[in-house]
Amino acid sequence: MRRKRVIGNWKMNGGLAANRRLLDELLPQLAALQGVEVAVCPPFPYLAQVAALLEGSGVALGAQDLYTVEKGAFTGEVGGGMLRELGCRFVLVGHSERRSLFGECDEVVAEKFAMALRAGLVPVLCVGETLAQRRQGQTEQVVSAQLQAVLRRSGIQGLAAGVIAYEPVWAIGSGETASPEQAQAVHRHIRALLGEFDRACAAATPLLYGGSVKADNASALFAQLDIDGGLIGGASLEAASFLAICQAASPRQEQERAQP
């Protein structure tokens, strides 16, 4: 059985004092939680601080991006090896904000995914359609193309060494969540696509949902067959809401849902 995971993407938020406050409140409560893998992805300048604060907590560290090559004359960019050295286990690649605001195409995302694997990081590949694409019935086609680019570059074994996060662009930061059924339908499609290459890889790859996940909708989303947890933006910036989402992913909650 796949373990549930919850990853907080802080985006461009936080500060030295705010990070400490958030983790001081969050970590003791998370320590009591069993059976959920939790990670947080602060902005680059705070990775070292957050790495130190997370030490011994069992909560993993992730970064929000990396460059396609390891090092060199690339002003402003960050290499995967640097992230590893700072204690990162995960790195987000192809977040829709990177794709739409910074022009990252599927091929660049695939290159970053491959670089993350080479650096010994677990890439969290974000895929998802815009509202216009959904309205035109192109959701599966868009998500498939985003996955195919990574499959061409890293193969099914490479893709399965990462995590996939389905984040419909229209649900990000909008307060409008995909319904559990809408999200499950895309997750099932992703798993079926992976299954065309390798059934075992398809069954083992963690598929997270992201897009306005909150304390009050997390349980219904996480109860879906192919949803293995969440990638959380806004609600990961506050201890109470992030904790509630992590609790919704815990196996005990799942049992309670199965036997009300």
Ligand code: 13P
């Ligand atoms: P929100 O949870 O704020 O909608 O953001 C989702 C997201 O983009 C996580 O990567």
